[in-house]
Amino acid sequence: MEIANPSNTKEILRKHNLNLKKSLGQNFLIDNNILDKIVETANLTENDTVIEIGPGIGSLTQKMAKVANKVIAVELDNRLIPVLNEIFEGYNNVEIVHGDALEVDFSQLVEGSFKIVANLPYYITTPIIMRLLEEGFNVEEIVVMVQKEVGERMVASPGGKDYGILSIGVQYHTKAEISFIVPPSVFIPQPKVESAVINLKVDKEAAVDLIDEDFFFKIVKSAFHQRRKTIRNSLTKAPYINLSRDQVDQALEEVGIDSRRRAEKLSIEQFAKLSNVLFGLYRSKE
Numbered sequence: 001m002e003i004a005n006p007s008n009t010k011e012i013l014r015k016h017n018l019n020l021k022k023s024l025g026q027n028f029l030i031d032n033n034i035l036d037k038i039v040e041t042a043n044l045t046e047n048d049t050v051i052e053i054g055p056g057i058g059s060l061t062q063k064m065a066k067v068a069n070k071v072i073a074v075e076l077d078n079r080l081i082p083v084l085n086e087i088f089e090g091y092n093n094v095e096i097v098h099g100d101a102l103e104v105d106f107s108q109l110v111e112g113s114f115k116i117v118a119n120l121p122y123y124i125t126t127p128i129i130m131r132l133l134e135e136g137f138n139v140e141e142i143v144v145m146v147q148k149e150v151g152e153r154m155v156a157s158p159g160g161k162d163y164g165i166l167s168i169g170v171q172y173h174t175k176a177e178i179s180f181i182v183p184p185s186v187f188i189p190q191p192k193v194e195s196a197v198i199n200l201k202v203d204k205e206a207a208v209d210l211i212d213e214d215f216f217f218k219i220v221k222s223a224f225h226q227r228r229k230t231i232r233n234s235l236t237k238a239p240y241i242n243l244s245r246d247q248v249d250q251a252l253e254e255v256g257i258d259s260r261r262r263a264e265k266l267s268i269e270q271f272a273k274l275s276n277v278l279f280g281l282y283r284s285k286e
């Protein structure tokens with residue numbers, strides 16, 4: 001039985017007396033074509049172990065189980081666990097885990113590398129993606145449905161309003177692209193906004209050379225703290241790091257960045273150079 005078929009989804013929800021919870025981001029996919037496209041985008045083969053975040057009643061899980069070696073589905077809503085266990089009883093490559101994706105230790109669930117494929121609950125999009133990228137899990141690729149506007153921020157290039165901390169955080173770790181846009185009509189209940197499936201290919205060789213990664217992200221956060229300010233003003237006495245005007249001026253001059261520019265015009269490479277020089281100046285005055 002195809003779970004994603006709208007009448008089957010409704011029947012499963014009715015049978016188990018389930019009302020969907022907005023607070024858990026429960027917008028279930030009821031369109032087989034979109035589910036197939038997500039699975040295609042993730043390029044799953046019998047060598048892949050996939051972790052799915054938020055299987056709901058298993059419509060995407062079911063599709064992935066047909067092509068992947070193993071699907072481990074982490075669901076927070078305890079009401080869905082018996083439903084999922086019943087649906088996937090006859091599958092030997094699906095494991096249902098009851099837990100919070102923001103806390104589960106993914107390295108305990110899988111030996112070796114894995115892919116993440118999910119229709120994410122939107123309220124955890126940024127924290128879960130940054131957790132996956134920053135905590136050193138052995139994740140190769142992330143293919144997830146997000147709000148379109150958040151996807152656009154992740155893939156944005158310097159110069160526009162979408163470009164910011166999230167763009168730099170994601171693009172520092174991955175090659176990021178929007179694979180396709182998804183209308184509200186393919187979910188129940190329908191969300192208010194459009195969605196996008198994004199593909200993040202993790203690149204372990206970071207795209208830029210940094211002396212200190214933590215310092216780099218403090219510089220990026222400071223620079224975007226008040227995005228209308230010039231880079232010179234936003235870095236001086238910034239909330240995340242205490243730099244003097246002289247240090248900022250000296251570093252901007254050394255790396256050849258006009259001090260009147262705004263953070264949103266600087267590329268990741270420029271931020272990297274700037275933070276490396278500032279790190280030296282900052283440490284020498286400590």
Ligand code: SAM
Nearest residue numbers: 027028029054055056075076077100101119121
């Ligand atoms: N995969 C299903 C689909 O596409 O129809 C459901 C997707 S729905 C957008 C998000 C799912 O994530 C829900 O089942 C929700 O209960 C679950 N969820 C919400 N917060 C979670 C968390 N912190 N950890 C794991 N699952 C979570």
